[in-house]
Amino acid sequence: MKKIDTAYIIDDSHIYVFGLSKIIETYKLCNNLLVFEDGEKAIRHILENIHDDSALPEIILLDINMPVMNGWDFLNEFVKLKESISKDITIYMVSSSIDPEDLERAKSYKEVSEYITKPISISRLKDLLKVA
Amino acid sequence: METTNIHTLGLLENASETLSLLLEGSNAGVWKWDVLTGQEWWSKRLYEMLGYEDQEIEASNENFLTILLHPDDQSITSQALNNHIHHHQPYKHPVRLKHKDGGYRWFETTGQAQFNPAGEPVYMVGTVINIDQQVQSLEELERSKQLLEETQTLARVGGWEYYLDRHELFWTSTMYDIFGLPQGQPVQVEDIAGYFTEASQQTIQEQLVNAIAEEAPFDLELQLITAQKNKIWVRLTGKPISTTGGKVAGLRGVLQDIHTQKLREIQFTDSLHTITRQNNRLLDFAFIVSHNLRSHAGNLEMMLEVMKISNSEDERNRILSFIEHISAELNQTIGQLNEVIYVQQDITQDKQSLDVADYIQLTREALQDDLQSHQVQIVEGQLECNTIVTNPAFLQSILLSLVLNAIKYRHPDRTPTVRISTSLEDNRPVLTVTDNGVGIDQSKFETDLFSRYETIHAHPAARGISQYLTRGQVEALGVSIDVQAVSASGSTYKITF
Numbered sequence: 368m369k370k371i372d373t374a375y376i377i378d379d380s381h382i383y384v385f386g387l388s389k390i391i392e393t394y395k396l397c398n399n400l401l402v403f404e405d406g407e408k409a410i411r412h413i414l415e416n417i418h419d420d421s422a423l424p425e426i427i428l429l430d431i432n433m434p435v436m437n438g439w440d441f442l443n444e445f446v447k448l449k450e451s452i453s454k455d456i457t458i459y460m461v462s463s464s465i466d467p468e469d470l471e472r473a474k475s476y477k478e479v480s481e482y483i484t485k486p487i488s489i490s491r492l493k494d495l496l497k498v499a
Numbered sequence: 500m501e502t503t504n505i506h507t508l509g510l511l512e513n514a515s516e517t518l519s520l521l522l523e524g525s526n527a528g529v530w531k532w533d534v535l536t537g538q539e540w541w542s543k544r545l546y547e548m549l550g551y552e553d554q555e556i557e558a559s560n561e562n563f564l565t566i567l568l569h570p571d572d573q574s575i576t577s578q579a580l581n582n583h584i585h586h587h588q589p590y591k592h593p594v595r596l597k598h599k600d601g602g603y604r605w606f607e608t609t610g611q612a613q614f615n616p617a618g619e620p621v622y623m624v625g626t627v628i629n630i631d632q633q634v635q636s637l638e639e640l641e642r643s644k645q646l647l648e649e650t651q652t653l654a655r656v657g658g659w660e661y662y663l664d665r666h667e668l669f670w671t672s673t674m675y676d677i678f679g680l681p682q683g684q685p686v687q688v689e690d691i692a693g694y695f696t697e698a699s700q701q702t703i704q705e706q707l708v709n710a711i712a713e714e715a716p717f718d719l720e721l722q723l724i725t726a727q728k729n730k731i732w733v734r735l736t737g738k739p740i741s742t743t744g745g746k747v748a749g750l751r752g753v754l755q756d757i758h759t760q761k762l763r764e765i766q767f768t769d770s771l772h773t774i775t776r777q778n779n780r781l782l783d784f785a786f787i788v789s790h791n792l793r794s795h796a797g798n799l800e801m802m803l804e805v806m807k808i809s810n811s812e813d814e815r816n817r818i819l820s821f822i823e824h825i826s827a828e829l830n831q832t833i834g835q836l837n838e839v840i841y842v843q844q845d846i847t848q849d850k851q852s853l854d855v856a857d858y859i860q861l862t863r864e865a866l867q868d869d870l871q872s873h874q875v876q877i878v879e880g881q882l883e884c885n886t887i888v889t890n891p892a893f894l895q896s897i898l899l900s901l902v903l904n905a906i907k908y909r910h911p912d913r914t915p916t917v918r919i920s921t922s923l924e925d926n927r928p929v930l931t932v933t934d935n936g937v938g939i940d941q942s943k944f945e946t947d948l949f950s951r952y953e954t955i956h957a958h959p960a961a962r963g964i965s966q967y968l969t970r971g972q973v974e975a976l977g978v979s980i981d982v983q984a985v986s987a988s989g990s991t992y993k994i995t996f
Contacts, residue, residue: 386798390808463793486797
């Protein structure tokens with residue numbers, strides 16, 4: 368089983384990010400974990416490394432509600448960049464929202480592999496970061 | 500004169516034969532009355548018309564009066580006879596005679612008396628013609644007319660017709676009722692417009708011109724002011740009357756008093772509005788539950804899991820402080836839920852006179868981090884209105900929202916600048932917020948703006964805001980929000996209070 372090299376967390380909740388990082392770190396689920404507190408910062412990172420596959424993530428854990436650029440806006444920007452990216456990037460939408468509208472909307476993006484409601488358990492996180 | 504004589508002579512020669520042929524062939528029943536002896540004679544046809552065999556009953560004045568003539572027609576008959584004999588007036592009037600089957604039929608009876616030189620009647624002859632069909636048709640027509648009138652009165656529907664060339668307007672009686680005018684008063688087409696509200700007048704004008712020019716029917720809801728100065732809702736429909744040549748000769752239509760229905764409709768719309776507002780509140784509630792409440796609960800759960808795998812005292816202390824934080828936030832969110840249910844109902848009542856400069860300063864402070872990291876300038880323009888009377892949460896939300904918007908849609912080559920000013924337009928305070936960003940799609944503006952509220956809610960800067968507003972509540976505050984200009988040089992939002 369191949370270990371994940373790089374993963375993104377795009378989320379503005381410091382507590383959630385702290386917990387998630389702690390779990391990933393403890394179980395050594397990936398080598399590099401990059402945290403962005405809004406979609407725009409993540410997009411900028413992707414743009415800066417667009418031709419450097421080693422710097423790009425295999426997995427993105429994306430929140431919905433964030434200031435400046437929220438999850439949906441991030442996806443829209445990401446779709447535009449996708450053609451220039453050769454690396455396979457798996458996006459998980461991770462939100463505390465159980466609003467069916469959010470779920471439907473997530474399904475409408477083929478870039479989104481799954482919609483996961485917070486909190487993510489340790490075992491679930493292990494599964495997610497293993498598969499890729 | 501010889502020819503005439505010969506002919507007359509010929510007729511007279513065969514007088515009785517000619518007469519009997521005439522009597523048999525004619526549709527008229529014939530009667531003769533000898534005034535001196537009182538004797539009567541009725542033709543075979545007369546008996547037939549009433550369902551009797553010839554001579555089945557005796558031809559007598561008594562039988563005529565007691566068996567045949569309708570009791571209600573006796574006085575008119577004796578009066579007519581009197582007038583004929585004494586005043587030589589024509590004897591001709593409609594009467595009801597009883598058929599052998601028991602039913603009455605309408606007949607027209609005529610007669611002529613023969614007078615002696617002393618001017619006394621000697622005998623009298625006359626005819627009886629069946630006019631039952633005509634009378635029945637007339638009665639039916641009258642009945643239909645009455646039914647129509649009554650239906651129109653009950654339904655408060657009037658009919659109208661207007662002919663262009665004759666300049667003639669025809670109204671059914673209910674039209675007068677609806678307008679509150681005395682029946683039959685002549686109405687001029689020019690005066691009609693005056694009975695409608697100004698807005699309705701304009702609509703009528705346009706539709707009439709269109710109906711005549713384009714041969715288009717119309718169906719309008721208008722407000723009519725009756726002669727008694729009552730303002731009522733009416734439905735006016737009309738369609739062109741075409742000549743055989745295809746030209747529009749006039750218009751014909753219906754006017755209905757729909758005031759009661761319309762009031763009910765308005766009431767219904769109001770209720771719908773209330774329901775929508777309530778529904779929005781429920782949606783707010785659901786939103787807070789599904790986002791904030793769940794987010795705190797999720798974080799709490801995660802912290803407890805992390806606590807288990809944590810191996811340093813320091814870290815555990817940190818986790819504990821996080822848990823404290825989450826617990827405080829949970830408390831706050833529960834407070835918000837409470838407010839959504841109880842406080843937001845009275846949002847329109849919570850209007851205060853707010854100092855605009857204060858709120859600009861509050862916005863600066865709340866967004867300090869964002870402003871610094873994106874080097875955003877908030878410029879205070881001319882504040883023609885120092886204060887605005889509105890709901891404090893709303894003013895705070897809208898300012899935060901628009902500044903965050905300016906950051907989101909900032910232009911890559913420009914230092915983001917947001918200019919905030921106030922002015923007075925049509926006696927209403929207007930808050931104008933202009934940015935120098937890339938400009939946003941106007942059609943997405945509203946959805947974007949209100950979803951901003953949701954994001955603001957999750958934004959750290961929103962901590963101080965205990966509530967956020969839905970579309971319905973913004974409307975309830977009597978506020979209108981417009982994107983004044985969207986261009987490459989930025990966006991301008993105008994909020995009218």
